[in-house]
Amino acid sequence: MLNNIKPKEATAIINSLLGGVVPKLGVQHITVGRSPEIEAFVTSLDEVKNGHSMVKFWIGDFGSGKSFMLHLLNTVALKQKFVVANADFTPDNRLYANDGKAVALYSAIMDNIAIQTKPEGGALATLLEKWIEQVLTRTAEAQGIALTDIRDEKYLPKVQAAIMSTIQELTDVGGFDFGTVVMKYYEGYITDNDLLRRHALKWLKGEYRTKTEARQDLGVREVITDVNYYDMLKNFGRLFVSMGYSGFMINLDEAINLYKISTAPMREKNYEKILTIYNDCFQGKVSHLFINFAGTREVLENERRGLFSYQALKSRLAINKFETSEIRDFAQPVVRLMPLTHDEVFVLLQKLKEIFDFNYQTTIDVSDADIHAFMEELFNKPGANEFLTPREVIRDFLNILSLLRQNPGLNKQQLFSEVQIRDERPNESAVDAIEVL
Numbered sequence: 001m002l003n004n005i006k007p008k009e010a011t012a013i014i015n016s017l018l019g020g021v022v023p024k025l026g027v028q029h030i031t032v033g034r035s036p037e038i039e040a041f042v043t044s045l046d047e048v049k050n051g052h053s054m055v056k057f058w059i060g061d062f063g064s065g066k067s068f069m070l071h072l073l074n075t076v077a078l079k080q081k082f083v084v085a086n087a088d089f090t091p092d093n094r095l096y097a098n099d100g101k102a103v104a105l106y107s108a109i110m111d112n113i114a115i116q117t118k119p120e121g122g123a124l125a126t127l128l129e130k131w132i133e134q135v136l137t138r139t140a141e142a143q144g145i146a147l148t149d150i151r152d153e154k155y156l157p158k159v160q161a162a163i164m165s166t167i168q169e170l171t172d173v174g175g176f177d178f179g180t181v182v183m184k185y186y187e188g189y190i191t192d193n194d195l196l197r198r199h200a201l202k203w204l205k206g207e208y209r210t211k212t213e214a215r216q217d218l219g220v221r222e223v224i225t226d227v228n229y230y231d232m233l234k235n236f237g238r239l240f241v242s243m244g245y246s247g248f249m250i251n252l253d254e255a256i257n258l259y260k261i262s263t264a265p266m267r268e269k270n271y272e273k274i275l276t277i278y279n280d281c282f283q284g285k286v287s288h289l290f291i292n293f294a295g296t297r298e299v300l301e302n303e304r305r306g307l308f309s310y311q312a313l314k315s316r317l318a319i320n321k322f323e324t325s326e327i328r329d330f331a332q333p334v335v336r337l338m339p340l341t342h343d344e345v346f347v348l349l350q351k352l353k354e355i356f357d358f359n360y361q362t363t364i365d366v367s368d369a370d371i372h373a374f375m376e377e378l379f380n381k382p383g384a385n386e387f388l389t390p391r392e393v394i395r396d397f398l399n400i401l402s403l404l405r406q407n408p409g410l411n412k413q414q415l416f417s418e419v420q421i422r423d424e425r426p427n428e429s430a431v432d433a434i435e436v437l
Helices: 007-018 035-049 066-079 101-111 124-143 153-170 175-191 194-204 211-218 229-242 264-282 297-301 311-317 342-360 368-379 390-406 412-417 428-433
Strands: 054-059 083-088 248-253 289-295 334-336
Touching (some): 035 066, 066 289, 124 153, 124 175, 124 229, 153 229, 175 194, 175 211, 229 248, 264 289, 342 368, 390 412
Parallel strands (some): 054 289, 083 248
16 A cells, blocks of 8 residues: 655654654655545646636644645645745734734744755755856856856856846845845855855844844845735745746644634734735735635634634635535635545555554554454544544554554553543633633
8 A cells, every 4th residue: 555655754654643743744645535625726736837826724623634734735736846835823923913923924934945855844045046046047148158157256246236137027025125135145155155145044034133133244224024024925936936936835724823812903903914815816916826724613714703703704715605515616715624534534544554564664463453443442432523533543543553563462452442532622712711802
């Protein structure tokens, strides 16, 4: 059943799932039951490649696989030559703020930029250098300078002029400072000035907090802030497309942390930012941009503090009233993630058993019949229908495999019977109780 899995991927899968988180690598090897969603997503990617932009909301119960789905989308998009970035909303990261929390989200996005050759993130410097090489080649051809000579410091002004000219063509807002910083990066690149390159990357990642510090280090007058970070994301999107990439995809998980914002005005400002992004994408104001949000049904549908509390979003995100669990509409902005069937869970556990054995170079004595017995024990326990999630099933199964690997004589059936159902959902009623109106 294993298909060309690499040892590094197997280790990432097992270690991450044992820790209760989604692996950054290898999610395609443990994907079951999401083929229709992926097919629709590939169609959307094709539209974005052709110049459109897209926003999708991946909605499901706690532990239903939303984060897994975003990582799977990453894998697919990277193969389609997209630049991809991931970030989680947290109490300190959000879309709108006036105290640095929005630019903190921007910094997290820039830190996690990935391309196919660097799928784990940290690819911003690689992309900058690739783009600079392209500018060098075009400048050498235009100026009649040999490629072997263009890096000479005497040609620095010509290359810097070409960088600035290209940046000005690509950017709408903040282009001058953006171009100046990229020129500084190039200067550090050809003079082996690592400090200058680090300062340029620091600015581009939104890590300067004062204009004074940025002016001292780079000679620019502005920094990336809560106000202008979205414009910078759009600038980077155009830059990536100019390099030959298909587009820029940004995945934003844990939208529950927007729902949890205690003050209604601040929460509405964040929803207003979502509306701005939504309108920009679907009205054609930006191109080649794909933004995915992931959250629970409560985050979407709660009319007091969820997305539906903001009327303009509610009207745009209303579910197709003709959709059922059997008849799906994947073209709409909201994609509901249905629970895995028992057959799909069985196939998933089979795959995990093979990956576990491959990772540890062993063969655990757990047969398909044992997997069935484990599932029967688990799904028949009180509370299973209400509280059991794929995350719990996976972690319990891998914990048992881990015990059996280290203690081969243990009784499997006894281990199966000792599995307990836990309610791991966040207490959203408590969130409602602390709301400050």
